[in-house]
Structure formats: C-alpha cells, structure tokens
Amino acid sequence: MHNKFTNYGQPVTDDTKIKNFKEKIDFYISKGFFVIPCKDKIPQLAGWQKEQDQTTDDVLDLIKSGKANQIGIRTDKYFVIDVDVKNNKNGLESIKQLSKDLNLDIDNTLTAETRSGGKHYFFVKDEDVTIQNQVDLLPGVDIRGKNGFVVASPSDGYSWINPQTKPKLPTKDLI
Incomplete structure (x- = not known):
C-alpha cells in the first residue's frame, strides 16, 4: 500500500496537529456531520452508527489520549463514492x-484525496432515500452509505481537494 506518511498509526501529540484536529472537528460538527474518532481506520466510539449528541471535546479527548489518531465522518446524511488505487485495482x-x-460531473462535488491516492466523492441524498454500503461496485470503487463512514482530513494522508464545494445531488441513474 502507498504510504507516504511515516507517522500513520501513531498517537497525535503535536500541539499544532491537535489544534488542527480541533478546528476540523468544530467545522464538521457545525456543518451537521457526525465525527467518529478512529484508530487506524477503526471507530473508537461505541454506537457510532446511531444518532447521539456530540461535542468537539468528546472527540478531541480520545485523540489527545492516544486512543484515536484519525477522525471519520459518518455517511448517513450524505453518501460517498470511495475510489481506491490499491491492491491492483484502479478505481x-x-x-x-x-x-x-x-x-456525471463527478469532479464538481465535494472531494477529498485519500492516503492511497484515491478519492472520496461526497453526494447529498434525499432524506427518504437509503444508500447501502457496497464493496467493489466496480473495481476499486465502494459506496459508503447507511452505517458507514470515511476517514477525513486532518487525518494523516487525507486532504480536501475542493473544500469550498458543496456536495451535489447525483443523477437518478447513479442512485
């Protein structure tokens, strides 16, 4: 696996990084995202799939303690096309x-670059539409929907390509 980040999997101890996590967590929560503290892509919050109250400090405390070194975003209000470039698959x-x-104008929706060089494309959906998680929809392409999540910036290796872009409503053919 492509890994240009030497501290992947290590606790977050640098004050600047902790400040960056705090700013991103505040921002995500203010936009209605549910933030999941993760350690090496594994959620560290019991019941993260269910609706619950959340504060920045709840998430940040797990990061400061070393119990989490990443954050994820739950994919309930949005769904994400998760495109990987690994394991001999070019999503x-x-x-x-x-x-x-x-x-589909996929490049004009909210998009993040992933640690492997892949991308997360965020799309809005109607509240009454349920998008299920799907693995290998196409080679290197998964869908993250109900009871799913994606790792997000500022986790090592994850960055927003176009952070000012709003998630788009996809064509009906995609859903």
Missing part, C-alpha cells in the same frame, strides 16, 4: 468510465 479508471456512461 480512478473505473469511476472515469462510470462518469462518462452516466454523464
């Missing part, structure tokens, strides 16, 4: 073809 090629087939 970027798969999603390029899907975008062409469905006339």
Whole structure:
C-alpha cells in the first residue's frame, strides 16, 4: 500500500496537529456531520452508527489520549463514492468510465484525496432515500452509505481537494 506518511498509526501529540484536529472537528460538527474518532481506520466510539449528541471535546479527548489518531465522518446524511488505487485495482479508471456512461460531473462535488491516492466523492441524498454500503461496485470503487463512514482530513494522508464545494445531488441513474 502507498504510504507516504511515516507517522500513520501513531498517537497525535503535536500541539499544532491537535489544534488542527480541533478546528476540523468544530467545522464538521457545525456543518451537521457526525465525527467518529478512529484508530487506524477503526471507530473508537461505541454506537457510532446511531444518532447521539456530540461535542468537539468528546472527540478531541480520545485523540489527545492516544486512543484515536484519525477522525471519520459518518455517511448517513450524505453518501460517498470511495475510489481506491490499491491492491491492483484502479478505481480512478473505473469511476472515469462510470462518469462518462452516466454523464456525471463527478469532479464538481465535494472531494477529498485519500492516503492511497484515491478519492472520496461526497453526494447529498434525499432524506427518504437509503444508500447501502457496497464493496467493489466496480473495481476499486465502494459506496459508503447507511452505517458507514470515511476517514477525513486532518487525518494523516487525507486532504480536501475542493473544500469550498458543496456536495451535489447525483443523477437518478447513479442512485
């Protein structure tokens, strides 16, 4: 696996990084996202799939203690097309073809780059629509929906490509 980040999996102890986590957690919570403290992509919060109250300090305390070294975003109000470039699968090629087939403007929705060089494409959905998690929808392409999550910035290796862009409503063909 591509890993250009030497401190992946290590506790977050640097004051600047902790401040960055605090700012991102505050921002995500203010935008209605549910933030999941994770350690090496594993949620560290019991019952994270269920609706519950949350504060920045709840998440930050787990990061400061070393019990978490990443944050994730629960994919309940949104769904995410998770595109990987690993394990001999090039999801970027798969999603390029899907975008062409469905006339989907995938590059104009909220997008993050992942640690492997892949991407997370965020889409809004109607409240009454349930999007299930799907693995290998296409080679290197998964869907994160109900009871799912994706790791997010400022976790090592994750960054927003276009942080000012709002998630788009996809075409009905995609859903």
